[in-house]
Amino acid sequence: MSSVQFDIDNDGIALLTLDMPGRSMNVLNDELTGPFQEAIARIEGDENIKGVVITSGKKDFLAGADIDGVYAITDPADAFRLAEEYKAFLRRLETCGRPVAAALNGTTLGGGLELALACHYRVCLDEPRIKIGLPEVKLGLLPGGGGTQRLPRLIGIQASLPLMLEGKELDPAKAKQQGIVNELVSDREQLVERARRWCLENPKAIQPWDDKKFKWPGGDSKHPANVQMWAIAPSMASAKSWGNYPAIQHIQSCVFEGGITDFETGCRVESRYFAACVISPESKNMIGTLWYQLNSINRGESRPDGFERSKVAKLGVLGAGMMGAGIAYVSAKVGIEVVLLDMKQEAADKGKAYSEGLMDKAVKRGKATPTDKSALLDRIKATTDFNDLEGCDLVIEAVFEDRGIKADVTARTEAVIPESATFASNTSTLPITSLATASKRPEQFIGLHFFSPVDKMPLVEIIKGEKTSPETLAKGFDYVQQIKKTPIVVNDSRGFYTSRVFATYPMEGLALLAEGQHPRAIEVAGLQAGMPVGPLALQDEVSLSLSMHIIDQTRKDFEAEGKEYQGHPAESVIVKMVKELDREGKKTGKGFYDYPEKGSKQLWPELTRHFPTAAEQLDQKEMIERMLFAQANEAARCFEENVVTSVADTNIGSIFGWGFAPFHGGALQYINAYGVEAFVARAHELADRYGERFRPAESLQRMAAEQKRFAA
Numbered sequence: 001m002s003s004v005q006f007d008i009d010n011d012g013i014a015l016l017t018l019d020m021p022g023r024s025m026n027v028l029n030d031e032l033t034g035p036f037q038e039a040i041a042r043i044e045g046d047e048n049i050k051g052v053v054i055t056s057g058k059k060d061f062l063a064g065a066d067i068d069g070v071y072a073i074t075d076p077a078d079a080f081r082l083a084e085e086y087k088a089f090l091r092r093l094e095t096c097g098r099p100v101a102a103a104l105n106g107t108t109l110g111g112g113l114e115l116a117l118a119c120h121y122r123v124c125l126d127e128p129r130i131k132i133g134l135p136e137v138k139l140g141l142l143p144g145g146g147g148t149q150r151l152p153r154l155i156g157i158q159a160s161l162p163l164m165l166e167g168k169e170l171d172p173a174k175a176k177q178q179g180i181v182n183e184l185v186s187d188r189e190q191l192v193e194r195a196r197r198w199c200l201e202n203p204k205a206i207q208p209w210d211d212k213k214f215k216w217p218g219g220d221s222k223h224p225a226n227v228q229m230w231a232i233a234p235s236m237a238s239a240k241s242w243g244n245y246p247a248i249q250h251i252q253s254c255v256f257e258g259g260i261t262d263f264e265t266g267c268r269v270e271s272r273y274f275a276a277c278v279i280s281p282e283s284k285n286m287i288g289t290l291w292y293q294l295n296s297i298n299r300g301e302s303r304p305d306g307f308e309r310s311k312v313a314k315l316g317v318l319g320a321g322m323m324g325a326g327i328a329y330v331s332a333k334v335g336i337e338v339v340l341l342d343m344k345q346e347a348a349d350k351g352k353a354y355s356e357g358l359m360d361k362a363v364k365r366g367k368a369t370p371t372d373k374s375a376l377l378d379r380i381k382a383t384t385d386f387n388d389l390e391g392c393d394l395v396i397e398a399v400f401e402d403r404g405i406k407a408d409v410t411a412r413t414e415a416v417i418p419e420s421a422t423f424a425s426n427t428s429t430l431p432i433t434s435l436a437t438a439s440k441r442p443e444q445f446i447g448l449h450f451f452s453p454v455d456k457m458p459l460v461e462i463i464k465g466e467k468t469s470p471e472t473l474a475k476g477f478d479y480v481q482q483i484k485k486t487p488i489v490v491n492d493s494r495g496f497y498t499s500r501v502f503a504t505y506p507m508e509g510l511a512l513l514a515e516g517q518h519p520r521a522i523e524v525a526g527l528q529a530g531m532p533v534g535p536l537a538l539q540d541e542v543s544l545s546l547s548m549h550i551i552d553q554t555r556k557d558f559e560a561e562g563k564e565y566q567g568h569p570a571e572s573v574i575v576k577m578v579k580e581l582d583r584e585g586k587k588t589g590k591g592f593y594d595y596p597e598k599g600s601k602q603l604w605p606e607l608t609r610h611f612p613t614a615a616e617q618l619d620q621k622e623m624i625e626r627m628l629f630a631q632a633n634e635a636a637r638c639f640e641e642n643v644v645t646s647v648a649d650t651n652i653g654s655i656f657g658w659g660f661a662p663f664h665g666g667a668l669q670y671i672n673a674y675g676v677e678a679f680v681a682r683a684h685e686l687a688d689r690y691g692e693r694f695r696p697a698e699s700l701q702r703m704a705a706e707q708k709r710f711a712a
Contacts, residue, residue, distance in 0.1 A: 004032070005057065011200060012048050015192065016039055016052060017057045018057065018058070019057030020032055024058065025059075026062045027062070027064065028064060029066035033085075050199070051203070053102075053103055055195075059105075060107040061106050061107065065145075079279060080275040091146075099198070099199040101119055102115070104124040104125065108131075110143065111145045113134055120205040120206070120207060121195070124183070134151070136164075136167065136247070137251065140245065143164060143270075148251060148270045151164070152216070152255050154217070155180060156218035158226065161233070179217075230256060244528075244530050250274075285673055288669060289648075297652055303474055303477040303489075304473055313337060313393055315396070316389040318399055318409050323454060324342075324398035325340070325352070326354070326455055327398060328354075329358055329455055330483045330485070334483050338381065339381050340382050348383055351382060387416055390416050396426055396448055401549070401553075410439055424448040430553075432445065436465045445467070446464065449461035451658075457656070462490070486652065488657075491645070493643045497643050498658060505538065509522050512618075513536070516613050517623065518613050519603050530663055539585070544574055545587075551571055573611070576610065577591065577592075591604075625686070626694075628664075636671060639710075651669050652666065654668075671710065680703075
């Protein structure tokens with residue numbers, strides 16, 4: 001069975017239906033492009049064909065390139081050839097002498113949108129689930145099928161750049177508003193019929209850029225308005241990316257150079273930059289982790305086998321602070337009935353109001369209706385009565401990090417909820433096994449560690465206690481996917497995986513401050529390393545008082561266990577800031593930064609007085625490596641200690657959990673790319689110079705000796 005079905009109606013309109021056998025989604029590879037080229041040849045040779053409509057037999061139109069093929073390329077000549085071949089048959093399609101219309105029945109991304117742009121007209125189903133865009137930059141690539149040339153010529157340079165540089169995915173209404181889609185229809189029959197009708201009404205259709213009178217919307221690259229934009233856009237993009245993402249620069253180059261050349265030359269230029277992206281280490285890292293490893297997680301690699309998929313119908317959330325309010329929102333958003341409980345009604349109501357605020361914003365932006373808002377808020381019951389938890393399938397406690405408080409709410413909850421219900425703690429640091437001692441059914445006790453803000457952060461860390469049953473783990477995994485988050489599974493330990501490794505980044509920044517490195521240089525090094533914010537700013541966000549509390553609690557736990565506590569050199573900075581200088585972080589308006597009511601935050605001017613700057617400053621590379629090595633080495637230790645059990649969970653957890661530089665592909669992939677032997681040698685150097693925290697994990701030393709690397 002061919003991947004491209006070919007039918008001709010009585011009016012001479014050829015309907016090409018893309019429908020690859022054995023696949024849930026159409027992708028661009030030889031299996032599709034071969035029959036497609038045969039179809040184009042048939043169109044070119046048959047004078048009775050008056051027009052062409054292209055649609056899909058799948059739920060979605062076309063997802064884009066076959067990532068397997070792109071990922072395997074190591075020779076730039078092969079990447080260049082791949083891009084040129086795809087562009088060549090798209091060019092044949094748009095110059096075949098017949099009107100060509102795309103009938104977009106579903107999501108149309110990457111190479112799929114490039115195919116649609118090579119059509120003269122685009123009709124799309126008006127369904128919010130449909131996504132349209134060129135998201136290649138998210139994998140370190142750029143559109144290689146003419147996207148950087150057709151889109152700017154269609155909607156203008158300034159309108160098209162953000163879509164490609166940020167990989168934005170638009171719904172059909174937004175795509176029509178932008179001028180990417182020409183027409184919206186309400187059902188599939190109407191979709192193909194409108195595309196057919198347009199072909200019959202426009203027998204001499206040509207692409208705008210093939211018209212001798214063509215003028216760029218908003219002007220080409222030499223137009224005064226665009227000249228001004230080109231003078232600042234590259235530096236602005238570089239300021240955000242710190243030069244860590246070559247695809248961003250290459251996309252801008254494609255558009256700029258395409259804007260001073262003819263269409264054919266611009267397409268050839270694009271193929272060369274595409275080749276540069278394909279063989280870049282950044283793209284290999286990002287595809288390996290953010291495509292292959294992420295997909296394996298989403299398929300349930302870490303979910304126990306043998307249990308039917310479950311869904312939470314009623315959820316209890318204990319604690320209506322920022323975390324609890326966020327959990328309530330994302331759960332109600334997918335249709336779950338939520339009981340949001342706090343000790344005071346005022347606090348519970350405030351927690352529910354958080355959802356109301358988010359829905360108000362969604363309504364204002366056109367992403368939700370007032371009806372949607374009312375329905376979501378109706379699903380959240382704000383209360384102080386534990387009896388309202390009756391009938392909950394799952395209860396998540398998000399109360400203060402205090403064992404006594406957590407034990408109390410656990411007991412009060414279990415007195416009400418069904419015997420079959422699961423109880424979860426949202427703790428970020430306290431071991432689940434010890435918290436489960438307060439439970440009458442520890443096998444149904446699990447950790448679900450969310451990240452703030454819950455509505456934006458994509459990860460949930462699922463923590464197994466010593467007695468957590470496989471069925472409970474499966475239920476936790478299913479709930480996380482039900483609320484459209486990415487789950488990683490870890491074993492119980494102090495700080496688990498994400499909190500434990502995440503802490504090494506701000507702590508290394510504080511250690512540098514204690515050594516006399518200039519605070520501004522420390523912050524810049526963190527950003528240059530690829531982290532979302534500098535380590536001092538991040539510590540302010542986390543709150544120095546919370547870190548002080550965790551240090552004190554950890555000391556007590558070590559004493560109780562009869563162990564010697566080995567402190568981190570950064571702890572002296574936290575103690576001084578909190579106990580001597582009364583600067584607890586952003587929540588109090590003063591930490592390493594000042595937070596004026598009006599205006600942006602600024603580094604505290606007195607910082608260098610209390611932490612004097614050393615005469616000799618480290619170079620940026622040294623500070624960058626210290627920050628990255630601290631995280632990667634601790635991640636390797638977690639993997640070694642079986643805290644985290646898969647390379648995919650370790651890498652995705654580092655990127656989605658605390659923002660470890662995505663272009664490195666995650667903490668373990670950073671070690672792979674650096675070279676395990678080179679990493680171990682460099683880690684020994686850092687340990688000898690700065691402390692044992694840098695001493696490479698024993699497993700890394702064994703891997704280096706055996707010349708092995710982490711394999712997903």
